[in-house]
Amino acid sequence: MKPGGAYSRDSRYITTRITADGRDGFPVEPGRYRLVVSRACPWASRAVIVRRLLGLERALPMAIAGPTHDERSWTFDLDPGGRDPVLGIERLQEAYFAREPGYERGITVPAIVDVPTGRVVTNDFPQITIDMSAEWEPYHREGAPALYPPASRPEIDAVNEVVYKDVNNGVYRAGFAGSQKSYADAYRQLFDRLDWLSQRLERSRYLVGDTITEADVRLFTTLVRFDAVYHGHFKCNRQKLSEMPVLWAYARDLFQTPGFGDTVDFDHIKRHYYLVHRDINPTGIVPAGPDLSDWLGSHDRAALGGRPFGTGTPPGPTAPEEAVPAGHTPLTV
Structure with missing residues (x-):
């Protein structure tokens, strides 16, 4: 926590990399x-x-x-x-x-x-x-998409930077704020950025170019938790995601794309936030809602064009040992 009650994420990570040439001592090696x-x-x-x-x-x-x-x-x-x-x-x-x-x-x-x-x-x-x-x-599998294509990396990096600051980490800055002012600042920056993203996505199916990239993955993991957790638990409550038409359609489009929604476990998401954050939710009560069936509703985003996987193909079925349990996602209800 910073002076004044602003939340500060500890970003002191172990930055050793696994690389093709093994320059950090850890070469790419399947199964290792x-x-x-x-x-x-x-x-x-x-x-x-x-x-x-x-x-x-x-x-x-x-x-x-x-x-x-x-x-x-x-x-x-x-x-x-x-x-x-x-x-x-x-x-x-x-x-x-x-x-x-x-x-x-x-x-x-x-x-x-x-x-x-x-x-x-x-x-x-x-x-x-x-x-x-x-x-x-x-x-990579045959037909794997180019999620971080060299020609688009500067734009992807620029989008990722502002999305991380104001959205990915922004919901935490609101939820863990230690003062009214720090909460208000985070809340404003979050929704200003969501409005900016809505404008960007109004005429473009994806964030950068006409295919899914790393930028879409990073935004999706926050959006998919928004109504279930961040709207109430973190007080990010100007609107629900389901009340922001462009972002709601965009999120459903991704959710229904193989590789996205089939990895989402809403049961685990809700249990984590509401049970672990006892300073925010001291009773440990996990909400019953929201209704998840709307994630499978029509989104009409295909009318904007774009090719989700570019010249590639969707991933195959999820391996049984990695499948999200039935009932934890509307895809398996």
Whole structure:
């Protein structure tokens, strides 16, 4: 928390990279690493979506932590015996401590763990998805989309910067504000940016160019949580997403695109925010709503043109072991 009550995210990440040339000591090597995520977390959800769109499931296996955590770390309570079957650990904290004993920064997801050593390689979530596109390319599926095409990178980066500041992190700045002024500032910046995005998307199906890019992935993971969590829990309540016509149609278009909605677990999302943030929600009551069936409603965005996957193809069906449980998303109700 900054002076005056403004929320400040701890951004001291482990910035080691896994690269094609291995210049940081960790070369791209299929099967060597394990991507640890929680479906509850918007930053981890980016990695889940990009991994699926690019077809990296076999090259970069995934561990799914439960939706809640305590002050120590995320746990593998979804797995038999409460241990990840590959890493053999109960808490993600163990992989961080293997890298740096007594690690004192945030134990966050997504994190990529080096399986042979059991040590975290990186938790630098913005770079993780960029490297999936740029460094893991030899292991992309046939027909994988270009989510970070070189010619569009300056524009993608510019959009990502303002979306992160005002929207992705903006909802947290509102929700965790420690003063009325800091809340009001975050609230204003959030909705000003959402209005700007609505204008940008009114005549364009996607944020940059006529195909899905990294920019759409990053905005989607906030929008998909908006009505379920941020509108009420974080007091981002000028309007619901479902009351902002352009953004609501845009979000539904992406949700219904293979690789997006089929990774979303609304049950985990709601349980995480409403159970973990007891300073905001001391009763721990998880809301029953909102109605999720509207996510499957008509969006009419195809009339704007564009090709979701460019010259590529949609990803295939989700592997059974990675499917979102029935009832946790309208796609499996």
